[in-house]
Amino acid sequence: MDMMPRSSKPSPGQRALADALARGDAAMGTAITRLPARNYTDSHRFAREQGSLFDRLPLLLGPSALLPSPNLAVTHDDYGVPLIISRDGDGQVHVMANVCRHRGTRLLDVAGPVPATRIVCPYHAWAYRADGALASLPRAECFPGLDKAAHGLTHFPSIESGGLIWFARDPGADFANEAALAPDLDAFGLAALHLYKRKTHAVAANWKLVIDAFLENYHVQRLHAATIAPFFADGITVADQIGRHQRAAVGRADYLSEIDRDDWPALRRAVTYTYQLFPNSVVIVSPDYINLLIAMPQAVGTTLVEDLMLISEAPQTNDAEAHWRRSWDLLDEGTFGTEDFGAAALGQSGLESGLIDEILLGTLEDGVAGFHARIEAAL
Ligand code: FES
Ligand SMILES: [Fe+2]
Secondary structure (H helix, E strand, C coil), X not given: CCXXXXXCCXXXXXXXXXXXXXXXXXXXXXXXXXXXXHHXXXXXXXXXXXXXXXXXXXXXXXXXXXXXXXXXXXXXXXXXXXXXXXXXXCCCEEEEECECCCCCCECCCCCCCEECCCEECCCCCCEECCCCCEEECCCHHHCCXXXXXXXXXXXXXXXXXXXXXXXXXXXXXXXXXXXXXXXXXXXXXXXXXEEEEEEEEEECCCHHHHHHCCCCCCCHHHHCCCCCHHHCCCCCEEEEEECXXXXXXXXXXXXXXXXXXXXXXXXXHHEEEEEEECCCEEXXXXXXXXXXXEEEEEECCEEEEEEEEEECCCCCCHHXXXXXXXXXXXXXXXXXXXXXXXXXXXXXXXXXXXXXXXXXXXXXXXXXXXXXXXXXXXX
């Protein structure tokens, strides 16, 4: 039984893409694009991307389902910053430094979620509330004149919108682009979904090679011949942008022209929507579950990719568990882990040989060209 509050219709943008697919307006460029091979291998380029993209823009941390109820906290380290993500007693999300204000000790050392009514430092037991406020310290008289209100945990700017949690390192970051995704994400009921499973893959490839694989359909019938290829038509994709993010729809034009495109469940069975959340994440919407992929660069040729699968509710029976487990294995292990990330690692290996100067993007790979153009514009 599906108890999930969920929109009964697509957002205007989702509907417009479905209409374009039904008309057969497949997104195709008209010319070959060439990119320098060193964009994937040059450490100076990597440092510029860190400075211009990852140190400045909003970055996806995960779904709201990371913190399914008030007064919980999780840790997050894979962007190279030790973070606590918490939900306070009022349901508000906070993203804070996982560093004690007394003498700098790491506060939480488990992934969580853990109860966060009081987050207690292991060293001298300074205690913080879920919103980061300093609640108490032992022998407070030993800190004469300490302004407790000024010694809460350091906050980063953050937003929870449409069922996703974002943060930025830049205190002046603007989240308007991320808030603009809400009508689309709300149409999938993302905020009410249950986190079924998550896994972080270590991939020996530049972060952009990981993302590139989700921006073109050209490889689906080839690389994924043994897994998901039968579910997709070859190369039938349309795409547009929500601010700097990309929205794409893949489907079968012949089938789409026959269904009622106002029937959202029917449309969701016929069309796969994917979102490239700039710069480093992807949302893939299957008919009854959603995967988030977050590519977190560690070095020019090394990326941690977290895969999180969301379903409507926690499995209630062994059959339900086995059903979701098959979907997880098909995508996380087979399609992403083995095929897409495997191809990214082979790509890195080939590019690092230095034996080709440029890569070619054909007309079916326009999504990749657009992604790299948006990166170039941000650098
Ligand atoms: S370092 Fe945290 S209480 Fe002392
Ligand atoms: Fe793929």
